[in-house]
Structures are given as C-alpha cells and as structure tokens.
Amino acid sequence: MERKQPDLVLIVARSFATKLATPTLITDARGDLVFFNDAAGEVLGRPYLDVGELPVSRWQELFEPRTLDEEPLTPEQTPSGIALLERRPIHGSFVFRGLDGREREITVTAFPLFSHPDEVVGVMSIFWELPAEP
Amino acid sequence: MIVRIWGARGSLSAPGPATVGYGGNTSCVEVELADGTTLILDAGSGIRELGQRLAERDPGLLHVCLTHLHLDHVEGLGFFGPLWMSGWKLQFWGPPSATTTLRDRISRYLSPPLFPVGLSEAPAEAIFEDVPREPWRVGSALIEAETVEHRGPTVGYRIEDEGQVLVYLPDHEPYLTAALDDEPEWISGWALAARADLLLHDSQYTEDEYAHRIGWGHSSVSHAAAFARVAGVRQLGLFHHDPMRSDRELEGLYDQAADSLRGEQEPPLIAREGMEIIVGRG
Numbered sequence: 001m002e003r004k005q006p007d008l009v010l011i012v013a014r015s016f017a018t019k020l021a022t023p024t025l026i027t028d029a030r031g032d033l034v035f036f037n038d039a040a041g042e043v044l045g046r047p048y049l050d051v052g053e054l055p056v057s058r059w060q061e062l063f064e065p066r067t068l069d070e071e072p073l074t075p076e077q078t079p080s081g082i083a084l085l086e087r088r089p090i091h092g093s094f095v096f097r098g099l100d101g102r103e104r105e106i107t108v109t110a111f112p113l114f115s116h117p118d119e120v121v122g123v124m125s126i127f128w129e130l131p132a133e134p
Numbered sequence: 135m136i137v138r139i140w141g142a143r144g145s146l147s148a149p150g151p152a153t154v155g156y157g158g159n160t161s162c163v164e165v166e167l168a169d170g171t172t173l174i175l176d177a178g179s180g181i182r183e184l185g186q187r188l189a190e191r192d193p194g195l196l197h198v199c200l201t202h203l204h205l206d207h208v209e210g211l212g213f214f215g216p217l218w219m220s221g222w223k224l225q226f227w228g229p230p231s232a233t234t235t236l237r238d239r240i241s242r243y244l245s246p247p248l249f250p251v252g253l254s255e256a257p258a259e260a261i262f263e264d265v266p267r268e269p270w271r272v273g274s275a276l277i278e279a280e281t282v283e284h285r286g287p288t289v290g291y292r293i294e295d296e297g298q299v300l301v302y303l304p305d306h307e308p309y310l311t312a313a314l315d316d317e318p319e320w321i322s323g324w325a326l327a328a329r330a331d332l333l334l335h336d337s338q339y340t341e342d343e344y345a346h347r348i349g350w351g352h353s354s355v356s357h358a359a360a361f362a363r364v365a366g367v368r369q370l371g372l373f374h375h376d377p378m379r380s381d382r383e384l385e386g387l388y389d390q391a392a393d394s395l396r397g398e399q400e401p402p403l404i405a406r407e408g409m410e411i412i413v414g415r416g
Contacts, residue, residue, distance in 0.1 A: 003328045005319040008281040008311075014320060015311045115281075116267075117232050 007121040009113050010034065017124070027080050028122045031056035043106065043129050045098030063096040068105065070095070079110035083123045087112050093130065105130045135275070135295040135413045136166040137332065141180020142405035144304070144338050144352070144374035145206050155381035157407025159183070160206040161304050161374065163334065168296045171273025174198045175291060175302050176207045177214060180407065185215035193221030197272050199265075199279070200228040201304055202288035203239055211240070212249050220257040227279070229287035230264035237262040265289055283307050283322035284351040292326045298414035301330040301367070304374045307351050314360040327365035332413045334405060335361060337372040340387065355387045359394040359402070370395065370402040371411075 005011070010028060014035045017024040023040035027033050033054040041047035044063070054062070056075050065073040073094060075081045082090045089111035098104055110125040141159030149158035160178030167173065172188070174181065177198060188196070196216060201207060216222040228236045237253070240262065244253040253260070265279035275295040282290045282303060290303040303323055312320040319325070327333050337358040339347060344354035353361070355372065362370035372391060375384055384404055391402045403411075 003325045005321075005325040008283065008322055011311050011320055011322055012283065114232075116230065 006034070007115045009115040010122045013113055013122065013124050020126075023127050023129075025080070025125045025127070026122055027056070027084065027125070029084070029120060031075055031081060031084055031123075033059045034122070040127070043098070043104060043127065045100035045102060051099070062099065065094050065096045067094055079108040080123045080125045083110040083112045083125075084120060087114075087120055135168060135293070135298050135300060137300060137334075137411040137413055138164040138166070138184075139180075139405050139407055139409040139411075140164060140184045141176075141178045141210075141407060142373050142375055143178075143206075143377060144336070146377040147179045147206075147209075148375075148377035148379075152380040152382075155406070156375060156384055156404060158377075159407055160209065161201075162210060163302065165275075165293060165300065167273045167275045169274035171275070172196050173272065173275070173277075173293065176201055176304065177211045178206050178208070179210045179213075181210035182213040185210075185213070185217075189215040189219060193219065193223075195223045195225065198224055198226045199277070199291050199302075200226060200236075201290065201302070202229050202284060202286055203243075204286070204305070205243065207304075208240060208243055212244060212251070217256045217258045217260065222258040224258050224260045226260060226262045227265050228262070229281065229289045231287055235262065236264055278326065280323070280326045282326070283311050285349075288351075290323050290326050292330070295413075299330045299332075300413050301327045301333045301335075303327065303333065303335045305351055306336045306361075307349070307353055307357075308361050309353065309357045310349060314357060314364055318364050321361070321364065323361070324365055327361070327367060330365065330367045332369050332371055332411060333362055333365065333367040334371040334373040336374045337387070337391070338374050338376045343376070355391050356394060359391045362402075363395060363398055367399065369400040371405045372402060373405045375405075 017037045023043045025036040060075050079090045079092045091109045093107040106127045108127040112120045113122045115121045140162040159180035161176040162178045162180030163175040165173040241253045269278040278292040279289040284305045293300045308322045311322040335358045336353045337355045338352040339354040
C-alpha cells in the first residue's frame, strides 16, 4: 500500500463536483483528467466509471477538441490547459467529439485550484453544451 | 514513543461528575520521543496541567504542533506555564494561511478583549511557523503534516519515531470527501494515517447526531472506525469526545467501535485524561 494521495484541495474539488448538477471536470497539476461528474458524463458521452482517469494526451486524443472554426486545439490551448499553464481563470467555447461519437459545442469556465499562493494542484472546468443552431 | 493524554474532549471543556472518568479538558497530547524530545499536540485546556508538570524541569525547547486554531485547540495557551516563564523556547507549528502569519492568528485570541495579556508580553521565546510542506525532523522523529477535511485551515500530524507511528487527527470529517469503503486515495487523511500503530481520531458524534451535523467538520464513531479500517491502522483511539457525552455514553460508543473493528486490528481505546500509551507495544 503506497502512502500517496492527491492534495486535499483536489480531493475536496472532486467531492464538490460529485454533488453538482452542473457538468464539471477536474484535471490535476499535470493536466491529466482525474474526474468528471455524472452531469459531465452526459455531455461527454460516457460516464466517468466507464472512462476513469486519463493522461492529458489520451483525453485530448479521445475528445479531439477544436475551435469553433474547426482548427485543432492542443492541450495547452484548451481552457483547462490555459488555466493550468497561465494560472488564471478563463472562459471559452470549443467543439469536441463525445465518446458516443456525437459532435458537441460547449462553453467552458476553467479556473486553477491553488493549494498555496504559489502552488496549483489542478484545474476545475465547468461547462455547458450550447444548443445546436437551428 | 510515549503518548500522554492531557485532554481529549472536543469543542468545549466539560468538567463534572458525569465526565470525570475520561476527563473534561479539551485537546492536548504530550509525545515523548525516543531521544527525550517533547512534542505537544494542540493547546486545549489540557495543556494547563501539562505546563505545571513541565515547569518542574529545567527550561528547554518544546515543540507545540497545532492542528488548527479553533478555540478548543488553543484556549489553554494563556495558562501554559512555560510560555510565561523566561528561559523556555517554544517552537509552534500550525496550519498555513494564504494571508496571515501563525503568530498574528494566535494573537487574535491572546489579546484584549478576549484575553487580558498579549502574546508579546510572554517572557518565553516563542517561534511560530506554518508546517512545512515536506516531512521534517524534530528530535528523533520524522513529522509529516497534511491538510485535512475540517472547517477552516486544519492539518493532521504523522509522527514516526524509531519505526513506530502515531497519527493525530482530532478534528476530521473524511466522510465528507468520499465514501469510506472504496477509493482510499480520495479520502481525506488516508495517506497520513495509513498503517499507523496508533491513530487518535475524531469520534465526536453518534450516527443520529452526525445526520444533523454533516459538514460541521467531525466524525461519527462508526466513521472513525471505518476510516481506521481503510487506513489499516493497528489501533484506533477514540478522541475529541462530545462535551455532552457522559462517561457511560462514551463506553456505549466504544462497544460499537469495538464490534465494528473486531478481528481486524487491536481493540480500540477511548482516549482518557491521564492515560499513558507506549506506541507500538500492544
């Protein structure tokens, strides 16, 4: 049994997300996906229990995030990537492919989780699916 | 490592005939390390009597590890003999704050109108530091502090001395962070408590009480037992007794914890004022 676990701020963020009805996704200090809640699972196309934790490269590959103009987004260009690297909140919209194969347009607010004034332990992203244009 | 309990009551001192068995003083635990170094865990009202005992010695260095600054964990400081005697050096460790020093936060209590004498008037040399983010050495022990789930900045302590481990989590609500029967790495305090020889853990509430106090920062007895089980500790010490709990009621709760842990680890104990525990010797 290895004595290792995430920072309490990440633990509490995850606990908070489980209780939210708003789609919420949490990444850690490396950008790896560590959790998304049931509401997020509806938008992402599959529940967290079926997906589990994913390294940043893998979840970027799975979801194929793109700008609204269909330009590919690197991990560093997504809202959660910017929040992590630039240590600031950000709001933006992009397109991705859900795990059920359906394309979706979402708007995201992502903000860094500081455990100390100089230490970011992860990012919390809350998002909404934008209604399809008529 | 010798552990002496000077106060195990939570929230408010509770003297009186109904609590005389386990004691009414709030949190304070003395830890005597293998090399003779003295650590003090929290400065509740139990520290008053500990101070009287320590004042019989020649002045020296004492380490005071504060889990958090709720009054029941610092209220004894104003009556802690060594703080008011020259020659003593007190090294205080406490939870970090993003905005205020530990000294300033403690001074809020040790200053008028809450207390007549200010901390700056104390003759002892007092040093205040936020707990380091990495384990650090005090005497013969390696100490680790981690933030844990409770209201306000709060840390728990893991003290490893010559292969024996004491973990002190007097105010802790792990159930708020995750179910206590799976995914241990997502349970507050799990890594700190893992495989401890003795875990002194919050056990303030009954199940019925907890249902009405979710989020207040404390555990029920059954949550304490479940946490001890998932952390694989050798022995659970029930701690931070509710001030309304009589000795008889405490013993009833003990039976519940003992039943729940039967066969998995050593029988739990109820922390009692005056109790001395040699950690690692069953």
